[in-house]
Amino acid sequence: MIGRKKKLLLVAGMVNILAISLISCHSNKQGDSTWEYHSHPEDAGWSKKKLNEAKEYYNSLGSTSAMVIYDGKILVEWGDVTKKSNVHSVRKSFLSALYGTHVDNEIIDINATLEELEVTDHEPLSVLEQNAKVEDLLTSRSGIFLRAGEESLLMRWNRPEREAHLPGTYFHYNNWDFNVLGTIFNEKTTKDLFSEFHEKIALPLGMEDYTPEDSFYKYELNRTLHPSYLFRMSARDMARFGQLYLQNGQWAGQQLIPEKWVQTSTSKHTDVPASTEYGYGYMWWVADNGRLQDLGLYSAIGRYGQSIDIVPKENLVFVHRVDSDQFLNRTFNHVNDRNRLRLLEMIIDAKL
Known part of the structure; x- marks a missing residue:
């Protein structure tokens, strides 16, 4: 029989183990990241005061997390950068990355037409629409204005009439184009885009939170044959993807994405009349204008305020998140491009 003193020691020991375990879990969640950190912003050439001013603005937006990666290390992180949530249309830049290798090895021909690829939908494509090329879908200029999955009400209201524009001549942000690119990828490569992303990008990058279960197809068969391909991801894993692009597709000595594709895919191919940025x-x-153009900015952007912003001339990656799993965030805390880019410029201005 255990004596009273031994019982107390045993209970105390169990409490200590539990406390250490809880501390460890909290630490592993954020503090023990395999990312390296800049210990002191000033030592890396940044103003702590101005970064704090940027943080105050970040707090005013309703953002839920953000990260700044400078010279490959974390400069600042705000909010829970380990929390996984829907990245929304950032997914499209993930698919763009996957296209790179298969375009390079000629498995996918971006000049192939939809007629040649035998692409169809509930409503068959017209002869004119069949002339659209894979490249037209990549630039959202297919001229095919059919119903699509994951369309917002605004996208539905603004959809032009069919055959209103010739393929390759008119930019219209169109989920039909993007979702069909997922179908084309799977059929031409005979691979699953999620498995490909996990094996060829997530694992080599050492993503810490993302798992294959964080991606799934959303079928809306009452609207279209082509599912949306959705991703949930943390800010710190999104930052790895951004750093991969900042490094021209190279990671730990491996060329994960062809450098030529990185340069081509992140170059401007079409004007966006509705955007001033x-x-x-x-x-x-x-x-495509002003200071951010001069700095070489390009971005993966998703609804409500998701972004991976890459600034090559500052050797910087900025990730911004609004957790849309929360109803109040979806309803009230939308962060638009203008405000997000203002925050990014405040961060850039903090460099000494």
Whole structure:
């Protein structure tokens, strides 16, 4: 029989183990990241005061997390950067990355037409629409204005009439194009885009939170044959993807994405009449005026305020999140491009 003193020691020991375990879990969640940190912003050439001013502005927006990666290390992180949530249209830049290798090895021909690829939907494509090329889908200029999955009400209201524009001549941000690119990828490569992303990008990058279960197809068969391909990801794993692009597709000595594709896909291919900040590449938004254009900014952007912003001339990656799993965030805390980019410029201005 255990004596009273031994019982107390045993209970105390169990409490200590539990406390250490809880501390460890909290630490592993954020503090023990395999990311390296800049210990002191000033030592890395940044003003702590100005970064704090940027943090105050970040707090005012309703953002839920953000990270700044400078010279490959974390400069600042705000909020819970380990929390996984829907990245929304950032997914399209993930697919763009996957296209790179298969375009390079000629498995996918971006000049192939939808007629040649035998692409169809509930409503068959017209002869004119069949002339659209894979490249037209990559730049959201297919001229095919059919119903699509994951469309917002605004996207539905603004959809042009069919055959209103010739393929390759008119930019219209169109989920039909993007979702069909997922179908084409799977059929031409005979691979699953989620498995490919996990094996060829997530694992080599050492993503810490993302698992294959964080991606799934959303079928809306009452609207279209082509599912949306959705991702949930943490800010710190999104930052790895951004750093991969900042490094021209190279990571730990491996060329994960062809450098030529990185350069081509993040170059402007079309104007975006509705945007004062961006043109469009191959499923990437490309700054096309002012200071941010001069700094080489290009961005993966999703609804409500998701972004991976890459600033090559500052050797910087900025990730911004609004957790849309929360109803109040979806309803009230939308962070638009203008405010997010203002925050990014405040961060850049903190460099000494």
